[in-house]
Amino acid sequence: MVVFRKSIPRRTFLRGAGSALALPLLDAMCPAFASAAQIASRTFTRLSFLAVPNGIIMDKWTPAALGRGVPLTPVLEPLAAFRDRMVVLSGLANNEARKLEFEIAGDHPRACSAYLTATHPKMTSGADIHCGVSVDQVAANELGRRTQLPSLEIGLEMPMVGACESAYSCVYYNTLSWKNPATPLPMENRPRAVFERLVGDSTDPAGRAARIRENRSILDLVAEDLKRLMRSLGDTDRLKLDQYSDAVRSVEQQIQLAERQPPTRLPDMQKPIGIPDAFSDYAKLMLDLQVLAFQGDMTRVSTFMVGHEMGGRAYPELGFGDPHHSLTHHQGDTAKIQKVLQINVFHATLYRYFLEKMRATPDGDGSLLDRSLLVYGSPLSDGNMHLYKDLPVLLVAGGATGIQGDRHVRYPENTPIANLYLTLLDGLGIRLERFGDSTGRVDL
Secondary structure, eight states: OOOOOOOOOTTOEEEETTEEEEOOOOGGGSOTTOOHHHHHHTOOOEEEEEEOSSOOOGGGTSOSSOEESOOOOTTTGGGGGGGGGEEEEEEEEOGGGSOOTTOOSOHHHHHHHHHTTOSOOOOOSSSOOOOOOOHHHHHHHHHGGGSSSSOEEEESSOOOOSEEETTEETHHHHOSOEEETTEEOOOBOOHHHHHHHHHOOOSOHHHHHHHHHTTOOHHHHTHHHHHHHHHTSOHHHHHHHHHHHHHHHHHHHHHHHHHHSOOOOOSSOOOOTTOOSSHHHHHHHHHHHHHHHHHTTSOSEEEEESSOTTOOOOOGGGTOOOOHHHHHOOTTOHHHHHHHHHHHHHHHHHHHHHHHHHHHSEETTEETGGGEEEEEEOSOSOTTTTOOSSOOEEEEEOGGGTOOOSEEEEEEEEEEHHHHHHHHHHHTTOOOSOOTTOOSOOOO
16 A cells, blocks of 8 residues: 655644644654654754742752652652653752852842853843843754744743842843843743734734734634644544644633733732732643643743742732742741742642643654753752752653653752753754853763
8 A cells, every 4th residue: 555645844824814823743744654763853852941939948859869769858749740750950050140259249130140041140230231141042042943933931920120139130030031141031921922922923913903802712713724724634633733722722711711800909019911810820821821832833942930039929829928038038937938848839839730731732752741851940049048059950851852860960069050051952952062151061
């Protein structure tokens, strides 16, 4: 029997009424009888960084033993279902967050801006900000050539403005990503804005505005093109496309529901229209958007900022209203330490939600998780002492990356975290001699 199958281009869009919707990776995008090497060339690895603010209770994060199969700590326990893909990395340092002799305070802005750049930021409260290119943008410069968006930057807090602490511009708090030393990339915190950036690629702005106003789905606008494509696909691809369409519609419905909520006054922060009242619902919606961006291959690089360094978000859903940052300055108070631990565990539980979505989302002959390098951590280790040494770093590496999980690895003291970034870039096929304050590479 001879099989003929015409492949469709990888960058195919569904179109209709001035709108366009990207597609996930389908079998039909690989020609019939393609070799394993050819199919592999159509697959790719995603890179994601998620940062939580104000450090972590480190003795509740760091496993007591090294090697494989070590017992998980209270902060890592929520992620137990993914331990076969997890590597806890100890000994890495955010050294460029250090305070120079002429500088005053500013531990939080230095830690935040140095975290992904491995570069010491210029102390200034003016417009003459200066730092370095962040690792996500190094990756985006290469991987972004093949996607709708080079990278996606998501945050869960409103940007701060002005001079925030010790003559440091608020810009240093507001983002993890730097396109170049003078260009920080804003973290988008509005679900609707992220969604429209991903799937609202419209040649008709007025039509897009009408669709949003009328609560119509983008799927309605591309329905005819979707039906035509479905008729030409095999059973496996139809299932993948159904799952993708369901994900798009689910996110749209969550955003529409949030936009219909009456505005509520929050004591410590302004909340844009369309953000769910419960923080966990908000975080999960934004994580859904990140997964959707990967699923549709709209981008392969993402940074996610749970909160600003020195951020004072309260978590009433945990049973207390104390601001996060003030709790981290616990001075050994066991009650405050316990509350910070609850916040740390809560953040890890939200990350588990993200990993579950990545594992459940098909991608080629596997899942999104299979072909991802995901980094979870914080720019500081000890929030009470403002320590930038021995950072909390968790690498979740998909099976296709070749990195073995279920391990705790400790590097020599003060190993620059930039060494990890060089190694991750190697895994993406991006070879640099040096990045930031790197001194070499690490063994993974």
